[in-house]
Amino acid sequence: xxxxxxxxxxxxxxxxxxxxxxxxxxxxxxxxxxxxxxxxxxxxxxxxxxxxxxxxxxxxxxxxxxxxxxxxxxxxxxxxxxxxxxxxxxxxxxxxxxxxxxxxxxxxxxxxxxxxxxxxxxxxxxxxxxxxxxxxxxxxxxxxxxxxxxxxxxxxxxxxxxxxxxxxxxxxxxxxxxxxxxxxxxxxxxxxxxxxxxxxxxxxxxxxxxxxxxxxxxxxxxxxxxxxxxxxxxxxxxxxxxxxxxxxxxxxxxxxxxxxxxxxxxxxxxxxxxxxxxxxxxxxxxxxxxxxxxxxxxxxxxxxxxxxxxxxxxxxxxxxxxxxxxxxxxxxxx
Numbered sequence: 001x002x003x004x005x006x007x008x009x010x011x012x013x014x015x016x017x018x019x020x021x022x023x024x025x026x027x028x029x030x031x032x033x034x035x036x037x038x039x040x041x042x043x044x045x046x047x048x049x050x051x052x053x054x055x056x057x058x059x060x061x062x063x064x065x066x067x068x069x070x071x072x073x074x075x076x077x078x079x080x081x082x083x084x085x086x087x088x089x090x091x092x093x094x095x096x097x098x099x100x101x102x103x104x105x106x107x108x109x110x111x112x113x114x115x116x117x118x119x120x121x122x123x124x125x126x127x128x129x130x131x132x133x134x135x136x137x138x139x140x141x142x143x144x145x146x147x148x149x150x151x152x153x154x155x156x157x158x159x160x161x162x163x164x165x166x167x168x169x170x171x172x173x174x175x176x177x178x179x180x181x182x183x184x185x186x187x188x189x190x191x192x193x194x195x196x197x198x199x200x201x202x203x204x205x206x207x208x209x210x211x212x213x214x215x216x217x218x219x220x221x222x223x224x225x226x227x228x229x230x231x232x233x234x235x236x237x238x239x240x241x242x243x244x245x246x247x248x249x250x251x252x253x254x255x256x257x258x259x260x261x262x263x264x265x266x267x268x269x270x271x272x273x274x275x276x277x278x279x280x281x282x283x284x285x286x287x288x289x290x291x292x293x294x295x296x297x298x299x300x301x302x303x304x305x306x307x308x309x310x311x312x313x314x315x316x317x318x319x320x321x322x323x324x325x326x327x328x329x330x331x332x333x334x
Contacts, residue, residue, distance in 0.1 A: 006047040014043035017306045020062070024305060026051050032305055065094045066300060067114045068146075069107070070125035073099035076248045076272035077289065078125065081146065084293025085123060092301075093120070104129035115141040121300045123293075126150040128189040142303035146296045148191035149313075156303065157313045158296045162192050162269075165285040165318035166199030169244050169267040172320060174207050178242035178265065182215040182233055184226065184254065185246025185269075193218060193246050196269055200244060215240055221249040227257030241265060248272045251282075264324035271321065281323025291316045 012019045017036060024032050025040040032040075043049070068085050070078045078099075086095050096119060100107040107127050111134070114122060121142040126149070134153050137143065143150075145157045173181050183200045186193045197218070201211045214236070217229050233240055243259075245251045248270035255261045261268065262279025271286040295314055302309070 006049040008049075010047055011040065011043045011049050014047060015039045016308055018308075021305045023062075036306060063117065063119050065096055065119045066121045066123065066297075066304075067096040067098060067119045068123045068125075069098045069100065069110060069114070071100050071102055071127050072249075073097060077147075077270050077287065080289035081125070081293050084290045085297055087290075088294040088297035100127055102127060107131075108133055111137055121304045123296045123300055124150065124155075128187075128191070142300055144296050144300045144303065146292060151191075154311050156299045156311050158292055158299065159313065159315050160192075160287045160292065161315050161317050162195035163199040163202070165287070165320070166196040166244065166269060167203040168318075168320045169269070169283075169285050170200050170203035171207075172322065173242040173244070173265065173267065174203065174209070176242075176265070179207075179209050180212070180215065180238060180240040181242045181244065182217070182240035183244055183246065184217045184229070184250055186218065186250060187220050188218045196246050218246075221247075221253040223253045223256040226250070226253045226259075230254065230257055230259055243267075245269055262324060266324075267320075267322075276323060283324050284321050286319045286321050288316050288318070 008019045008022045012022050015022070015036075017040060021032065021036060022040055025037050066089065068082055070081070073079055073082060082095075082097050089095055096114070098110050098114075100110065104127055107129065108131070111122065111124070115137040119141070121144070124143055124145050125147045126145060128151070130152065131150055132152075134143070134150055138153065138155065143155050145155050147159065149155070149157045149159075170181060181200075181204070183197060185197060188194065188197075197216070204211050215233070217226075219225060242265040243263075244266070245254060245268045248268065251261060251268040251270065251272070260266070260279070261282050264283070267283040267285060268275070269285045271284045275282040275284055295316065299314070
């Protein structure tokens with residue numbers, strides 16, 4: 001190929017990267033690894049590529065922004081993820097944060113708008129709703145799913161070890177002599193809740209305890225409804241002696257309903273502000289929002305610069321933190 005006919009696409013193909021990555025190398029942007037930069041520069045030399053004004057004009061196609069789209073930013077864990085994403089990005093990008101409030105239509109409109117050139121990539125904490133439109137977005141905009149996958153789509157995903165975390169919590173309660181352990185969680189169509197319920201069930205079965213469906217409650221967190229469920233559970237002939245919750249919103253709903261969340265026989269999935277001091281401390285399965293957000297950002301930035309690698313799922317470990325009557329942390333394997 002003669003030098004005057006080589007294009008950025010030719011260079012990208014030869015180097016095995018995206019045209020946007022070639023543009024970043026040409027414009028000497030910071031977030032390009034040395035190995036990729038050298039590969040692009042080698043391809044330019046091999047093809048005798050010479051940049052032209054039109055090619056360098058692609059620099060303007062970079063928005064300088066990425067987005068974090070989540071279901072509900074009012075959830076303490078989602079807010080912690082947003083902060084960790086901003087810290088991980090630093091001054092490389094502006095982070096746009098959008099909360100879907102559980103609205104699938106709002107989610108679609110937001111994602112399609114962001115993908116129409118407003119951001120260079122998206123960290124997505126998807127709602128449970130189907131997203132047939134996401135396939136089109138993935139062709140043009142890098143997307144990394146955080147906390148839960150987008151059902152039916154192949155993307156990079158960064159998750160907590162939901163099963164392992166809940167299994168450890170139930171094992172702890174069983175070791176304390178509890179067999180009637182109630183699970184109160186979010187709606188069953190939420191991916192994280194299905195995984196955490198699976199951990200609850202597997203721990204009971206491993207201990208030779210048959211899970212009792214009457215002790216399992218799954219519904220969108222609502223204090224009056226959860227209050228009625230708790231009252232019913234405590235009035236049954238064989239009430240539970242211990243409880244676990246499926247997420248921080250459920251825990252807060254239980255608190256508002258008058259439940260003693262600082263009890264030694266209760267463990268909450270998700271740590272949250274003041275959980276370490278409320279009532280002497282609440283037992284929690286603590287996720288690692290810093291590690292989750294950092295991994296999601298690093299994965300997204302790699303996708304922005306080079307989308308050739310196969311998609312992958314990364315799981316980040318959790319910690320069982322027992323605060324009631326004793327301060328103790330048990331690390332769990334990733």
